[in-house]
Amino acid sequence: MKDVASLANVSIATVSRYLNGELNRMSTQTAATIKEAITKLNYVPNSAARQMVTHSSKIVAVAVANIDDYFSTELFKGANSILESHHYTGVLFDSDSDNQRENELLNSINQNNFDGLILQPLTDTADTIRQQVKRDIPIVVADRELEKSSWPEVITDNYASAQRAATYFYRAGFTRVIVLSSDVSAASTRRERFRGIQDVFEKIDVINIPEESYQRQQVKAELMQLISKTNEKTLLFALKERWLLEFIAPLFVSKVIDPQQFQVTAFADTRLAHALTPEIKLIHQNPFLIGASCAEILIEILNGNGTQVRGKNIVPAEFDWRD
Template sequence: MTNKNKTVSINDVALAAGVSIATVSRFLNGQLNRMSARTASKIQTIIDEMGYVPNAAARQLMTKSSKMIAVVVANIDDYFSSELFKGIGAIAITEGYTPVLFDANDDKQQELDVIEKIDQQNFDALVIQPLNTDAQVIQKHIKRKIPILTVDRSLDHSVWPNVISDNYDIAKTASNYYLKKGYQQVVIVTEPVGTVSTRQARVTAIKDVYPDAITVEVDIKEKIGDKLITSLIDKIDKNKKILVFALKERLVLRLASLLTKPEVNKKLMLTGFAESDIIFDINSELRLVRQNPFKMGATAGELILDLLKSKSENIMETTIVKAEF
């Protein structure tokens, strides 16, 4: 009878099954083609009876694989980032990989610190929704050669595959829609545009339709709701049909109450990039851009698994997942 207070080792399993440690190791790693069905069944029975739990660290040393994929998102508070992670996980687990979530919390330095810690661990691959805009900055913190894929944003000097939305096209489609509806002026509300590819593409598209669009940049970390609404009220012309175009879901949520302000022109409309259905509970008349981050994550998951299977070098190739409006 097995002593339940004793930790069962792979050697104990091998002795009980009457096979070598190497044979048990092959069984644990799914190499069933290297043994008979009878032997495999016997090993499984012994493992169940003895309550053997494989040592993950030991297995990693033998296989040189952790079966874990590091996923770094910009901010887990964003519905977009959480859905992105879910999409990656839904695909990764089909091949026995476990995605591990890391949060950059909208902080470029924290992102680099997290990447450095990931580099010190035995992760098989990295998927990142980057805050830093230059791949060379990120590359300095990754010394191990593992498959890397970026998602949602394009990077300067990147050699990594990338999954993004058609940001320019969809923002232009939305802008043209409201132009045809008679909206004469646009106020773009965004975090600082800087060199962030998604924001650049969206702003460019809107201004290609509305050259006189006003851009209001805000710090998403500040409690900007009332302050921002007051600022917008001061900027808009109450005699015109005005469109407020928010480039991030949290901004859309904070601005949703703008339409209820009595001092605001009732011809004013809000649109923007957002995913969660809660916004439609606030105002069912809103029409929003939806990028389908789960699908983007699933696409990223498929691509990173392909890289892991082929063991090929990272090659810069962009995959576009079309958004909807």
């Protein structure tokens, strides 16, 4: 870096600014001279040395619950779309629906030099996160609410949108509901959605699909048993898109069940569910927008405007959304 500064006839601080992309703080001529010197000397900035000086890697960690779900990948895409335009790079960490793994990832993020963290948490409480992330880096929480958190959150209106959908089917004469979900009590998203359904329906059966690993045949059998034992008009309500695609869509495609007696709704994130089952009225979340909103807030904090963006930010879901 000294050699580059010397050859370009500028200060080391100016080379450092150049390397951090702060080009607005120098003339075009100066930037061009530094670039030339770098090329001439074939200089590769040593990341660790650079980080010691600047405390910035220009990389933001995006830790998601499970990239098996479109929600998580879309969230990452949305965050990246904003980060990119501010010359940050987003990298994805996958907690893989495993709390122990989430702890390890957060620890790794703490140990390394990321500029910020967008987190779709598995854990329910902010304390668990603070135990791992001891450094004072900006954090924005996505999708799931945390207890005792002072970080900004960007979430879907889970309760209201579930209630809206349930009400629609109740008014259409449906008196029972079968809910497909992982452990309802384990995540704020599921609790809120379930509460919205409970507000409308009295007769509720729940098929509990373990998040980490599940026996497909067993889930199928359980669902078929509940379906076969009722004559009432019954709503099948998947609390996430994967359960709709894996367990419910095949029943309709293969005409196993009567579409007069059974109808379906689900929280869905992509165009895929809609393309496959255009007749189903879905609750469409917008994970891309949630990710983008998280990144916008994080950028504000990184730019020193954090105090204006604290608190809870709602990205509404749409019922019966059309492509």
